Amino acid sequence: MRGSLASRTPGLLALAATGVVAGLASGHPELVLLAAPFLVFAGAGLALASEPRLSAHIALERTRLLEGEAVKTTVTVSNQAPRAVWLEFAPARSAQLGIEPSGAVAVRLAGGGEAELEFVVRPRRWGAHRVGPLLVRARDPLGVATWEGRIGVPVDLRAFPREQRLRELVVPLRTQPALGAHVARARGEGIEFADVRPFRVGDRVRRVNWRATARRGSLQVNDRHPEHSSDVVLLLDTYEEARDQAGGTLDSAVRAAAGLARAHLARRDRVGVVDFGGTLQWLEPAFGTTQAYRIVDALLASDIAFSYAWRDVEGIPLRVLPPGALILAITPLLDDRSIGLIIDLRRRGCDLTVVEVSPLGHVSPGPSSSDAVAYRFWRLEREARRAQLQALGIGVAVWEHDVMLGPALEGVNAFRRSARHGLLA
Amino acid sequence: MRLLAEIVLVVLAGAGLSMCVALLPSPLPAPRRPQTAGPPRPGQLEALERLVITAAGNPVQVHAYLRPRLMEIASRRLAARGQTLERLPDARGRELFGDRLWDIIRPGRPFPEQRDGPGVRYEDLSAMLEALERL
Numbered sequence: 001m002r003g004s005l006a007s008r009t010p011g012l013l014a015l016a017a018t019g020v021v022a023g024l025a026s027g028h029p030e031l032v033l034l035a036a037p038f039l040v041f042a043g044a045g046l047a048l049a050s051e052p053r054l055s056a057h058i059a060l061e062r063t064r065l066l067e068g069e070a071v072k073t074t075v076t077v078s079n080q081a082p083r084a085v086w087l088e089f090a091p092a093r094s095a096q097l098g099i100e101p102s103g104a105v106a107v108r109l110a111g112g113g114e115a116e117l118e119f120v121v122r123p124r125r126w127g128a129h130r131v132g133p134l135l136v137r138a139r140d141p142l143g144v145a146t147w148e149g150r151i152g153v154p155v156d157l158r159a160f161p162r163e164q165r166l167r168e169l170v171v172p173l174r175t176q177p178a179l180g181a182h183v184a185r186a187r188g189e190g191i192e193f194a195d196v197r198p199f200r201v202g203d204r205v206r207r208v209n210w211r212a213t214a215r216r217g218s219l220q221v222n223d224r225h226p227e228h229s230s231d232v233v234l235l236l237d238t239y240e241e242a243r244d245q246a247g248g249t250l251d252s253a254v255r256a257a258a259g260l261a262r263a264h265l266a267r268r269d270r271v272g273v274v275d276f277g278g279t280l281q282w283l284e285p286a287f288g289t290t291q292a293y294r295i296v297d298a299l300l301a302s303d304i305a306f307s308y309a310w311r312d313v314e315g316i317p318l319r320v321l322p323p324g325a326l327i328l329a330i331t332p333l334l335d336d337r338s339i340g341l342i343i344d345l346r347r348r349g350c351d352l353t354v355v356e357v358s359p360l361g362h363v364s365p366g367p368s369s370s371d372a373v374a375y376r377f378w379r380l381e382r383e384a385r386r387a388q389l390q391a392l393g394i395g396v397a398v399w400e401h402d403v404m405l406g407p408a409l410e411g412v413n414a415f416r417r418s419a420r421h422g423l424l425a
Numbered sequence: 426m427r428l429l430a431e432i433v434l435v436v437l438a439g440a441g442l443s444m445c446v447a448l449l450p451s452p453l454p455a456p457r458r459p460q461t462a463g464p465p466r467p468g469q470l471e472a473l474e475r476l477v478i479t480a481a482g483n484p485v486q487v488h489a490y491l492r493p494r495l496m497e498i499a500s501r502r503l504a505a506r507g508q509t510l511e512r513l514p515d516a517r518g519r520e521l522f523g524d525r526l527w528d529i530i531r532p533g534r535p536f537p538e539q540r541d542g543p544g545v546r547y548e549d550l551s552a553m554l555e556a557l558e559r560l
Contacts, residue, residue: 242467335468359467363467370477373551
């Protein structure tokens with residue numbers, strides 16, 4: 001810990017020195033007498049002051065919770081020194097963690113004593129946070145010297161994003177031959193009726209359509225669409241974000257990605273994630289509940305990393321983008337590099353949909369009249385960019401701030417149905 | 426000298442009294458909050474804010490930087506109506522976009538000869554954007 005004189009100590013010493021000097025200069029000993037208590041007080045304080053030996057233990061009630069939830073934190077501070085100290089301490093603060101009480105807590109800790117205090121920690125945003133260390137300021141009982149430092153080992157706290165509950169999902173164009181919840185375009189064993197066709201050797205008797213057989217005079221059987229799964233890759237754009245005091249587009253994007261991943265995994269799809277931005281990270285597509293946890297953990301590490309690097313599809317491993325996978329690009333469309341990647345993927349024949357996390361709710365026009373014109377210009381450019389993507393057959397779900405994502409995805413499905421022939425080309 | 430001693434006495438007494446008050450237990454000062462800078466604005470918007478200012482006094486800026494952006498917006502808007510900028514008759518272009526905007530985005534517009542001539546003021550640009558928004 002770093003020791004120093006308390007703010008009042010130089011004043012005390014200056015006062016005592018003034019009294020002594022004035023007394024000697026004027027020949028009045030009463031001035032020296034008047035200054036003596038200050039001198040004795042400061043001297044005694046400095047003589048008795050010794051560096052405190054403090055340790056702290058930080059314990060959280062739980063280390064995994066949803067963003068916005070509160071967790072009780074118990075802090076135990078012990079003083080191993082024989083002398084008592086006055087302490088003020090508070091957990092180290094960050095913009096993402098709300099801590100109550102918000103100010104520092106002051107206690108007197110006897111020699112060899114221990115104090116236990118409770119704080120409430122509330123992560124304002126999803127992510128991997130650290131609670132601690134404690135910022136401590138200690139002073140001797142006379143308040144002449146102080147020591148400042150950090151004690152205690154930080155505790156990791158993981159705040160998971162609040163997911164959007166999604167009933168409607170983007171319907172993939174192509175499915176994989178594994179049991180799932182999507183009606184495949186192919187024909188086989190399933191529930192969804194597809195067509196009636198003449199009987200062939202090997203068809204099961206239970207598939208015979210007796211009414212059609214009676215009408216046509218030959219054996220007819222029902223064809224059905226099988227229920228298949230699909231591969232879904234969530235492409236998270238972390239090149240740039242728009243942010244204000246209430247949050248940013250990346251916050252919303254991660255919430256959307258977590259919700260989409262969970263909903264697709266619940267429909268037995270294989271889901272993977274590509275974090276595409278200043279740094280490139282990925283998680284290969286897989287099934288199951290374990291994958292849901294892996295994805296959320298991967299998303300917690302997402303952050304905007306400033307970079308001039310221009311990446312293209314070649315940088316993404318092939319196994320991360322399986323053929324026929326539905327790619328959901330979650331992006332604020334703020335960076336030309338991510339837009340270029342989306343267009344490149346579409347031109348390579350990928351089944352692609354863009355979830356546009358609108359930055360408009362986080363950005364307001366500048367103060368001048370010309371800034372207001374620039375803002376309108378920007379909005380028009382964004383619309384033009386969206387039209388460009390749609391012209392390439394890419395469905396764009398515009399997701400405004402504080403609105404449910406589900407209706408936006410319904411609109412995309414309608415677009416994809418109307419553009420189906422072009423998409424499959 | 427006696428007067429000086431009395432003054433020092435009064436000053437010392439006052440300072441001593443205030444020091445005694447200060448020695449009483451007092452609430453410790455709150456820790457300083459970290460100062461955070463304002464959120465950054467999107468690069469696209471900042472670039473446009475600069476362009477709106479620079480285009481006001483420079484026809485080259487208008488031709489080289491403002492025109493392609495306006496053309497892109499106009500093309501996308503026309504495409505939704507099944508039309509293209511390149512095949513739009515001059516009269517129809519003037520009718521849809523207005524004379525000022527059409528003079529900038531019309532196909533084959535020559536590079537400005539006078540590099541220090543007037544550009545497009547933001548009031549005029551605002552009117553052009555209105556025409557695009559109406560389309």
